Amino acid sequence: MKTLLLDIGGVVLTNAWDTAQRKIAADAFKLDWDQLALRHDLFYPAHEEGKIGLDAYLNSVIFHTERTFSREEFVDFMRSLSQPLEGMIPLFTEVKKTRNVRIVFLSNEGRDLANYRLSHYKLTELGDFFLISSFVGVRKPNPAIYQMAKELTQVPAEDMLYIDDRENLVNAATLLGIPSYRHESFVETKKRLDQFFA
Incomplete structure (x- = not known):
């Protein structure tokens, strides 16, 4: 997986x-x-x-x-002010369904808004577990939160892909050996996912 x-x-x-x-x-x-x-x-x-x-x-x-x-x-x-980005939830829902993939949310958010967003947009059904900064007490780009992700997933680094929209956070994960990609558009991220699963 x-x-x-x-x-x-x-x-x-x-x-x-x-x-x-x-x-x-x-x-x-x-x-x-x-x-x-x-x-x-x-x-x-x-x-x-x-x-x-x-x-x-x-x-x-x-x-x-x-x-x-x-x-x-x-x-x-x-x-x-929280709104879904066009096409992204359906994209990851389809990827999870067809590719037998585990989804881990790794995000910097306060607990109250995070809980609202996870529930309201049914991300609790999409994600398998949640490394939210306010849940675990550490924020990206602190290496500790990426290390938690590596240890909790217990999969080889080459079988992981981290997607973030911020270059500095992508770079922080890359330094720990996690293959990472900067999200900029639906089309480009879909292409990258196809490559990842090829």
Whole structure:
């Protein structure tokens, strides 16, 4: 059985809470972007490593001052920014069905949004297990999370393929001997998968 290690944001779904999503939220809720960016950089690493939950993150980054909107409104908006990337879930579903492949999600995400995204888009049915930074307490590109993937899958490196949309994260996996590919489009990734299984 071959194994696909898949990032979630940028490969299967849009990013959960990246710069683009934060800018959309800042515009929608009329937030000071510089303050949001500063506070986010201070608190998000701990959130993404599972050390603080979404409530604590929002208390420090958004609700440290009085707002005209509720926490529920803001969280609903955050969730609404997650959308499937065209064709990618059906592609990996078909690959899993026809190629007898194991799928491991390897992603940097906070626990609350990760759980929502996994459930809402039924990634729990697609993935065999989940190495999410907030679940395991370490983020990419820390070599430890890639090492976890190698040890948990227990398959030869040549039978693994890691797919991510960020070059630095692809490079980090490659340094550990994991064959890796940078996702840029549905068409090119489909070609790469065909080559992998050839």
